[in-house]
Amino acid sequence: RxxxxxxxxxxxxxxxxxxAFNCTYSNSASQSFFWYRQDCxxxxxxxxxxxxxxxxxxxxxxxxxxxxxxISLLIRxxxxxxxxxxxxxxxxxxxxxKLIFGQGTELSVKP
Amino acid sequence: xxxxxxxxSNKVTEKGKDVELxxxxxxxxxxxxxxxxxxxxxxxxxxxxxxxxxPDKSGLPSDRFSAERTGExxxxxxxxxxxxxxxxxxxxxxxxxxxxxxxxxxFGPGTRLTVL
Numbered sequence: 001r002x003x004x005x006x007x008x009x010x011x012x013x014x015x016x017x018x019x020a021f022n023c024t025y026s027n028s029a030s031q032s033f034f035w036y037r038q039d040c041x042x043x044x045x046x047x048x049x050x051x052x053x054x055x056x057x058x059x060x061x062x063x064x065x066x067x068x069x070x071i072s073l074l075i076r077x078x079x080x081x082x083x084x085x086x087x088x089x090x091x092x093x094x095x096x097x098k099l100i101f102g103q104g105t106e107l108s109v110k111p
Numbered sequence: 112x113x114x115x116x117x118x119x120s121n122k123v124t125e126k127g128k129d130v131e132l133x134x135x136x137x138x139x140x141x142x143x144x145x146x147x148x149x150x151x152x153x154x155x156x157x158x159x160x161x162x163x164x165x166p167d168k169s170g171l172p173s174d175r176f177s178a179e180r181t182g183e184x185x186x187x188x189x190x191x192x193x194x195x196x197x198x199x200x201x202x203x204x205x206x207x208x209x210x211x212x213x214x215x216x217x218f219g220p221g222t223r224l225t226v227l
Contacts, residue, residue, distance in 0.1 A: 004153075043202060043218035044154065087153060097208075098144060098167060099216060103153035 001026055002103075006088050009106035017078050021105050023071040023088030033064055034089040035073045038104065044087055047073075078109045113137065115219035117203050123225045124193055132188045132222045136205030143186050144204040144216060145178055154202065160186065161208050193226045200224070 006023045013019050025033075033050035048055065050062040050071055061074040071088055088102035116135045124130050136143045145157040156170040160180040171177070175194075180186040190197055200223050204216040 043220055045218070046215045049215075092156065097142065097161060098156050098159045098170075099154075100156065101146075101154040 003027060003092070003100045004088055004090050004102040006086075006102040006105050009085075009104070010108055011105065012108045012110060013078055014110055015078060015080060017109075018074065018076050019078055019107060020075075021073045021086050021088070021107075023073075023102055025069050025071070025088075025090045025100075027090065027092070027100075028066075028069060030090045030092070032091040033062075033071050034099070035060075035062060035071075036087040036089050036101070038085045038087055040084075044101075047086070075107075078107075080109050080111065083107055083109045115203055115205055115217055117201075117219040117222050119222060120220065121223045121225075123227065125227050126195060127192055129189065129191045130193055130224065132190075132201050132224070134186045134188070134203030134205075134219060136184070136186070136203070137217055139183075140205035140207055140217075141183050142206050142208035142214075143180055145186070145188050146202045146204065147172075147199045148202060148221070149199045157188070157201075190224075193224075195226050198224055198226045 004025050035047040036044040037047040038044040048057050050064045054063045059076045063072045085104040085106045087104045090100050092098040092100040118133045141162045143160045146154040148154050158178045159167040175191045178188045200221040202221045203219045206214040206216045
């Protein structure tokens with residue numbers, strides 16, 4: 001089993017749609033969680049951290065369920081510029097060190 | 112300020128040759144990471160340097176792979192006797208290291224390695 005597993009993609013949605021990505025992780029000792037965004041042929045960049053109580057940043061909402069070892073990302077009112085690959089990321093040690101990346105879910109927002 | 116830089120941006124080599132990839136982290140970042148990303152795949156952790164501690168080499172796929180870091184500055188990733196399956200983008204990242212579980216990692220643009 002992979003350490004971090006994500007929904008297979010691609011997700012093709014119209015502008016304005018709401019889209020949700022899911023992710024599960026295997027290491028119950030993981031303590032920090034993130035969503036990174038990667039544009040085509042570019043490096044990953046942090047989209048948002050995921051906190052225990054859930055957190056929101058504009059159109060983006062992240063949720064964490066430690067009991068189920070499940071992380072989600074919700075994008076509301078999707079824009080063309082949201083088209084990218086979304087990477088679910090879990091820290092692989094307990095000191096803020098190495099990160100374990102999911103394989104990513106590709107999102108394509110169409111006009 | 113300057114971000115993480117990597118060189119070369121592209122490298123084409125023949126099977127069996129050695130290659131050396133370079134990473135310059137953000138100044139002041141004590142931690143440096145190397146990842147590999149094959150086409151259409153997620154990032155695969157390779158190695159992690161934190162200050163003067165022994166590096167975490169747990170992700171290196173074989174003894175053909177090695178990395179060094181000089182103090183808290185530049186790092187080189189060396190691949191000996193390259194194989195076609197080594198073809199990938201090699202990404203370097205840096206951050207402020209331990210002390211916070213939510214330290215963002217900043218990535219360089221990567222080196223695209225093609226082994227013919």
